Amino acid sequence: MFAALRQPLARASASKPLARAFSAYSPAQNAVAPTKSPKLEYLLLETRGRVGLVTLHRPKALNALCNGLFVELNQVLKELDDNKDIGAIVLTGSERAFAAGADIKEMKDRNFIENYLEDFLGHWTQITKIRKPIIAAVNGFALGGGCELAMMCDIIYAGDKALFGQPEIKLGTIPGAGGTQRLIKAVGKSKAMEMCLTGSVNLTAEEAERAGLVSKVLPADVVVDEAVKTAEKIANLSQPVVQMVKDAINQSFEIPLSAGLTFERRLFHSTFATKDQKEGMAAFAEKRKANFTHN
Numbered sequence: 001m002f003a004a005l006r007q008p009l010a011r012a013s014a015s016k017p018l019a020r021a022f023s024a025y026s027p028a029q030n031a032v033a034p035t036k037s038p039k040l041e042y043l044l045l046e047t048r049g050r051v052g053l054v055t056l057h058r059p060k061a062l063n064a065l066c067n068g069l070f071v072e073l074n075q076v077l078k079e080l081d082d083n084k085d086i087g088a089i090v091l092t093g094s095e096r097a098f099a100a101g102a103d104i105k106e107m108k109d110r111n112f113i114e115n116y117l118e119d120f121l122g123h124w125t126q127i128t129k130i131r132k133p134i135i136a137a138v139n140g141f142a143l144g145g146g147c148e149l150a151m152m153c154d155i156i157y158a159g160d161k162a163l164f165g166q167p168e169i170k171l172g173t174i175p176g177a178g179g180t181q182r183l184i185k186a187v188g189k190s191k192a193m194e195m196c197l198t199g200s201v202n203l204t205a206e207e208a209e210r211a212g213l214v215s216k217v218l219p220a221d222v223v224v225d226e227a228v229k230t231a232e233k234i235a236n237l238s239q240p241v242v243q244m245v246k247d248a249i250n251q252s253f254e255i256p257l258s259a260g261l262t263f264e265r266r267l268f269h270s271t272f273a274t275k276d277q278k279e280g281m282a283a284f285a286e287k288r289k290a291n292f293t294h295n
């Protein structure tokens with residue numbers, strides 16, 4: 001049982017071929033159709049201009065986040081993050097489910113010692129180390145780890161039928177990937193407590209938008225395209241400056257205000273060392289569109 005759980009991790013981490021397979025769908029190519037790589041079991045990978053579009057694809061299990069899926073996700077996101085032709089990423093699921101949570105069947109027989117010694121699901125946090133902006137385009141269920149995965153992204157767009165919830169308590173466990181930490185920052189203490197303590201209070205897309213968890217609600221069939229449009233806009237701004245913004249905003253969750261303001265000011269100063277700042281401000285003065293070169 002546990003050998004089976006560990007197997008996909010061992011396969012992927014030992015496998016350079018997996019990385020090479022992703023390169024076959026090089027984001028350098030424009031508008032590559034959604035592709036199921038023979039090496040990708042749980043994801044579809046597509047590029048649109050400077051945007052990498054990653055689709056969770058485990059339809060029979062409502063994109064339940066099994067170990068193999070997360071290993072692939074980490075690998076693909078790292079490849080996109082390292083690719084100079086990509087400036088932003090969109091992560092989505094299916095119309096029925098962004099993700100229905102961690103894979104309950106896979107984890108149900110695990111024990112504490114194994115979890116602790118192996119740092120079970122510790123690799124889920126790697127997505128928070130991706131430097132490029134990630135937009136989650138959420139349709140359908142975003143439950144448990146699915147809601148937490150969306151919250152690890154930088155922006156969330158929701159389809160009008162999306163549903164956000166943290167039902168872990170009904171399984172006899174607690175949210176373990178940010179549900180008790182990130183959710184409260186997005187929706188406040190009372191709503192976060194209600195969601196996590198009952199496990200059955202879910203937020204509709206509109207409620208999530210009102211609460212601040214989601215930045216935009218859109219018809220389900222356009223949410224991915226709209227997320228890609230926003231991602232493309234971001235991807236064509238100055239890459240180093242975009243990453244500084246992401247870095248500065250994320251620091252606000254980690255450090256006191258005074259330190260955050262100093263960090264922000266230093267980054268602001270440093271933008272003046274970039275060609276893109278010169279170009280951006282010159283373009284404004286000359287009443288023309290800026291042409292950023294990511295330098």
Ligand SMILES: CCCCCCC/C=C/C(=O)SCCNC(=O)CCNC(=O)[C@H](O)C(C)(C)COP(=O)(O)OP(=O)(O)OC[C@H]1O[C@@H](n2cnc3c(N)ncnc32)[C@H](O)[C@@H]1OP(=O)(O)O
Pocket residue numbers: 060061062064065100101102103104105106120121122123124125141143144145146167168171174175176177
């Ligand atoms: C540092 C990192 C730490 C990480 C810690 C992470 C902690 C996270 C924990 C969790 O996420 S626990 C899981 C939380 N999610 C749930 O409890 C939701 C479970 N699913 C459901 O309640 C329902 O499936 C649904 C979403 C309400 C949909 O119901 P519906 O009746 O429409 O479909 P089903 O027939 O139930 O599902 C279809 C198919 O999908 C399988 N499935 C659904 N969710 C999961 C899941 N989370 N894990 C595994 N499998 C799932 C379901 O079993 C069905 O499959 P079959 O039985 O037909 O083969």
